[in-house]
Amino acid sequence: xxxxKAFITMSADGYVAGPDQSEENPLGVGGEELHNWLVRLKAFxxxxxxxxxxxxxxxxxxxAWFDNVGAEIMGxxxxxxxxxxxxxxxxxxxxxxxxxxxxxxxxxxxxxxxxLEMQGGTTFHFVTDGIESAxxxxxxxxxxxxxxxxxxxxxxQQYLDAGLLxxxxxxxxxxxxxxxxxxxxxxxDPAAIELEQVxxxxxxxxxxxxxxxxxx
Amino acid sequence: xxxxKAFITMSADGYVAGPDQSEENPLGVGGEELHNWLVRLKAFxxxxxxxxxxxxxxxxxxxAWFDNVGAEIMGxxxxxxxxxxxxxxxxxxxxxxxxxxxxxxxxxxxxxxxxLEMQGGTTFHFVTDGIESAxxxxxxxxxxxxxxxxxxxxxxQQYLDAGLLxxxxxxxxxxxxxxxxxxxxxxxDPAAIELEQVxxxxxxxxxxxxxxxxxx
Numbered sequence: 001x002x003x004x005k006a007f008i009t010m011s012a013d014g015y016v017a018g019p020d021q022s023e024e025n026p027l028g029v030g031g032e033e034l035h036n037w038l039v040r041l042k043a044f045x046x047x048x049x050x051x052x053x054x055x056x057x058x059x060x061x062x063x064a065w066f067d068n069v070g071a072e073i074m075g076x077x078x079x080x081x082x083x084x085x086x087x088x089x090x091x092x093x094x095x096x097x098x099x100x101x102x103x104x105x106x107x108x109x110x111x112x113x114x115x116l117e118m119q120g121g122t123t124f125h126f127v128t129d130g131i132e133s134a135x136x137x138x139x140x141x142x143x144x145x146x147x148x149x150x151x152x153x154x155x156x157q158q159y160l161d162a163g164l165l166x167x168x169x170x171x172x173x174x175x176x177x178x179x180x181x182x183x184x185x186x187x188x189d190p191a192a193i194e195l196e197q198v199x200x201x202x203x204x205x206x207x208x209x210x211x212x213x214x215x216x
Numbered sequence: 217x218x219x220x221k222a223f224i225t226m227s228a229d230g231y232v233a234g235p236d237q238s239e240e241n242p243l244g245v246g247g248e249e250l251h252n253w254l255v256r257l258k259a260f261x262x263x264x265x266x267x268x269x270x271x272x273x274x275x276x277x278x279x280a281w282f283d284n285v286g287a288e289i290m291g292x293x294x295x296x297x298x299x300x301x302x303x304x305x306x307x308x309x310x311x312x313x314x315x316x317x318x319x320x321x322x323x324x325x326x327x328x329x330x331x332l333e334m335q336g337g338t339t340f341h342f343v344t345d346g347i348e349s350a351x352x353x354x355x356x357x358x359x360x361x362x363x364x365x366x367x368x369x370x371x372x373q374q375y376l377d378a379g380l381l382x383x384x385x386x387x388x389x390x391x392x393x394x395x396x397x398x399x400x401x402x403x404x405d406p407a408a409i410e411l412e413q414v415x416x417x418x419x420x421x422x423x424x425x426x427x428x429x430x431x432x
Binding site: 012013014029030170172174175176177178179182183184187189190191193194195196197199200201202205206207209211 | 228229230245246386388390391392393394395398399400403405406407409410411412413415416417418421422423425427
């Protein structure tokens with residue numbers, strides 16, 4: 001069985017999205033700046049089917065996100081759209097016709113919906129019976145490979161809180177957001193979560209820290 | 217004129233002290249673990265007049281804390297003791313007879329007190345008329361050298377908020393405290409504070425990130 005791992009970018013003051021998140025501005029005020037380090041990279045452009053971009057110390061870090069991944073899990077907001085039922089002609093999410101996942105993606109939601117097959121090997125499956133069910137389904141789809149949580153913060157928090165997450169990589173951006181969604185929020189017993197630093201990498205305008213996650 | 221710089225250790229969830237801080241437990245529940253990476257170092261022992269300890273990638277980071285420093289500023293709690301007046305036979309603080317500063321130290325307090333001259337070149341001066349006065353006095357004492365804020369969080373926050381801090385180095389420890397004193401709290405307009413990542417260093421069980429601080 002593979003690992004369950006998550007990758008997310010956080011501000012120096014601990015936020016993964018800024019204040020006043022909305023459907024129009026899902027990353028909140030100032031939140032897009034979190035990813036300045038990422039969107040300049042060739043590895044990022046390639047994952048989105050585009051050309052150009054830089055190669056930096058962050059490039060192997062980002063390439064490793066996709067290594068040995070056989071399935072993804074994401075929250076409803078990360079897929080696209082706000083709260084409430086999907087409607088009669090539901091939107092196909094933020095990720096375009098050829099999403100960068102190229103794998104089965106299990107979307108945590110309260111509302112049922114038929115699977116959505118996109119180009120390039122991505123199929124979105126909508127899971128309404130909880131995070132453990134989503135993980136079971138993702139593990140089956142991934143076989144021996146890893147399952148990756150694409151975000152957002154709430155999805156990562158739920159798996160962290162349930163003791164199911166094996167690895168967490170935080171990319172720390174040099175900015176203060178001062179409000180919004182904190183990565184380490186909504187945890188029942190944070191002090192019981194043990195982090196072991198596996199490695200850290202100095203990027204350009206970012207620092208990547210990988211943790212192995214355990215429970216005391 | 218030298219720079220104003222600060223060094224502090226923070227948990228992965230943004231705390232520099234754990235919950236339930238008290239005079240007996242100034243770092244709060246779990247807070248001592250923040251400094252596991254530090255107390256094992258030879259560079260730390262040497263600063264405290266002790267022998268032994270390890271040399272790691274963190275050693276030059278810690279040695280650089282003391283480079284070119286001509287004066288220190290610290291909060292009252294960092295000096296030692298709780299709130300309220302000093303009393304008739306006041307305590308000489310946490311730092312022993314030969315404190316590791318070997319420089320004039322300006323302590324931010326609401327209560328006047330005569331300067332306290334210790335061994336090894338450390339004299340504590342008690343400043344009651346605010347952070348700018350303390351900085352002026354420290355700069356005079358430091359001459360062309362830098363002024364370093366030894367902590368705690370509140371002292372750093374006040375200088376950060378006033379736009380007076382030039383450099384901030386955060387050492388991120390692999391643990392979650394889940395409560396306590398946040399480094400980036402009590403700031404009037406956090407988003408106006410600009411951070412530029414100068415460098416980061418992978419230590420053993422810690423990651424050091426240095427920021428140049430500016431204002432938009």
